[in-house]
Amino acid sequence: MIAARIIIVLIFFAHATLAFAQEVQLKPQRVSAHCWFFQGESGVASLANKGYMSNAGFVVTNDGVVVFDALGTPALGQAMMAAIRKVTPLPIRRIVISHYHADHIYGLQALKATGAEIWAHVKAKAYFTSGVAEARLAQRRIDLAPWVDETTRVVPPDFWLNGDTDFRMGGLTFRLIYSGGAHSPEDMLMYVVEDRVLFAGDLIFAGRVPFVGNADSRGWLSAMEKILSLRPAPVVVIPGHGGASRDPGRDLSLTRDYLVFLRQAMGRAVRELETFDEAYAKTDWSRFRSLPAFEPANRINAYGTYLLMEQEELQSATKP
Numbered sequence: 001m002i003a004a005r006i007i008i009v010l011i012f013f014a015h016a017t018l019a020f021a022q023e024v025q026l027k028p029q030r031v032s033a034h035c036w037f038f039q040g041e042s043g044v045a046s047l048a049n050k051g052y053m054s055n056a057g058f059v060v061t062n063d064g065v066v067v068f069d070a071l072g073t074p075a076l077g078q079a080m081m082a083a084i085r086k087v088t089p090l091p092i093r094r095i096v097i098s099h100y101h102a103d104h105i106y107g108l109q110a111l112k113a114t115g116a117e118i119w120a121h122v123k124a125k126a127y128f129t130s131g132v133a134e135a136r137l138a139q140r141r142i143d144l145a146p147w148v149d150e151t152t153r154v155v156p157p158d159f160w161l162n163g164d165t166d167f168r169m170g171g172l173t174f175r176l177i178y179s180g181g182a183h184s185p186e187d188m189l190m191y192v193v194e195d196r197v198l199f200a201g202d203l204i205f206a207g208r209v210p211f212v213g214n215a216d217s218r219g220w221l222s223a224m225e226k227i228l229s230l231r232p233a234p235v236v237v238i239p240g241h242g243g244a245s246r247d248p249g250r251d252l253s254l255t256r257d258y259l260v261f262l263r264q265a266m267g268r269a270v271r272e273l274e275t276f277d278e279a280y281a282k283t284d285w286s287r288f289r290s291l292p293a294f295e296p297a298n299r300i301n302a303y304g305t306y307l308l309m310e311q312e313e314l315q316s317a318t319k320p
Contacts, residue, residue: 023050023075024050024052024073024075024076024078024079025079025082025083026038026052026076026079026080026082026083027083028057028058028083028084028087029244031197031236031238031244032192032195032196032197032235032236033195034059034060034061034172034192034194034195035057035058035059035192035195035197035236035238036057036058036059036060036087037055037056037057037058037199037238037244038055038056038057038071038080038083039055039242039243039244040052040053040054040055040071040072040103040241041053042207042208042241042242042292042293043208043292043293043296044293044296044297045072045102045103045140045143045144046143046144047143047144047147050073050075050076050144050147051071051072051073051076051103051106051140051144051147051148052071052072052073052076053072053103053241054069054071054072054103054104054202054240054241055069055238055239055240055241055242056068056069056070056071056080056104056107057069057199057238058080058084058087058092059172059174059192059195059197060087060088060090061090061169061170061171061172062170062171063090063093063169063170063171064090064091064092064093064094064169064170065084065088065090065091065092065093066093066094066095066096066169066174066190067080067084067092067094067095067096067111067116068095068096068098068190068199068201068238069096069097069098069104069105069199069201069240070095070097070104070105070106070107070108070110070111071103071104071106071107072102072103072104072105072106072107072140072144072148073106073107073144073147073148073152074106074107074109074110074147074148074151074152075110075147076106076107076147077106077107077108077109077110077111078107078110080107080110080111081110081111081114091114091115091116092111092114092115092116093116093117093169094116094117094118094119094169095108095111095112095116095117095118095119096119096120096174096176096188096190096199097118097119097120097124097157097188098187098188098189098190098199098200098201098202098240099120099121099124099183099184099186099187099188099201099202100120100124100127100128100133100154100184100186101184101202102136102137102140104201104202104240105154105155106140106148106152106154108154108155109152109153109155112155117158117159118155118156118157118158118159119157119158119159119160119161119176120157120159120160120161120186120188121160121161121162121178121186121187121188122160122161122162122186123181123185123186124157124160124184124185124186125160126185127186128154128156133154137152137153137154140152161176161178161188163178164176164177164178171194172192172193172194172195173192173193173194174190174191174192174193175190175191175192175193176188176189176190176191177189177190177191177226177230179203179219179220179223179226180219180222180223180226181216181219181223182203182215182216182219182220182222182223183201183202183203183210183211183212183215183220183240184202184215185216187201187202187203187223188201189201189203189227191230191234193232195236196232196233196234196235196236197234197235197236197237197238198227198230198234198236198237198238198248199238200227200237200238200239200240201239201240202239202240202241203220203223203224203227203239203240203255204224204227204237204239204240204242204245204251204252204255205239205240205241205242205254205255206239206241206242206243206245206251206254207241207242207243207254207291207292208241208242208291208292208293209258209288209291209292209293209294209297209298209301210241210255210258210259210297210301211293211297211300211301212259212262212297212300212301212304212305213300213301213304214304214307214308215304216308217259217262217263217305217308218263218308218312220259221256221259221260224252224255224256227248227252228248228249228252233248234248237251237252239251258288261287261288262301262302262305263305263309265279265283265302266279266302266305266306266308266309267309267312267313269306269309270306270309270310270313271313276302276303276306279302279306280299280302280303283302285298
């Protein structure tokens, strides 16, 4: 009798998990002959959007599929697989991860089950050794249950990149570009040369306030210049958040202008020995206040930038 009850409970949970996965359906947008992407909602991860607030993409070659990023829950990863299968029966061969932040990686465990190989920059190793992976997963299990639960795990790469890397697959050339450290220390971009499509990850946020946190904003600005210098220039840029851009020079401006504004405002405060609270209160944020994610992100961004500007000021003062 007890064994029978256990079997019934297991069957119930199996059906419940399947129902969750079936409830999430994704429709990719085609941006070129071979490239597609999934566009998450604006704002931060929540139960209302089921954790779907970031972008991911895929490229269909003659020999298989290359995926860029994996979205923020296992159910979303499963939904990506289902959507890709509607486009092509070819296998998913490689997954390139822009960076190891929660909203881009929790779909990996579903995608990895296809046998695909995961690539990421070697600096992402710190995510696994610093305790950040465990802490963020614990937080997401609370904030995004049942979409992130006790069965969710962080899947490490199969292959560590150490800088720019090119490869060819199925008649297409893929240029993997290391940012030098920007939104995260390990940010990678993927440029599909023949289609002139750039998957930029979180180096670009379109239509919402970027999440900066403790990012290296000076390195981030330099990385954006690297994007603009690509030859041939991209005709489509897929940001980590927001819609596809067909005018990269114009659409990079939101992220770039926001970073410059943060650095100027917090840099002035540091030089004038203001406290962070004083600096934040006197800064005119009206230019960005109406953007999605302003309330949950802006103060965190400003504080991280304030600390960064303190470090930069100290380094400048101690140089011989």
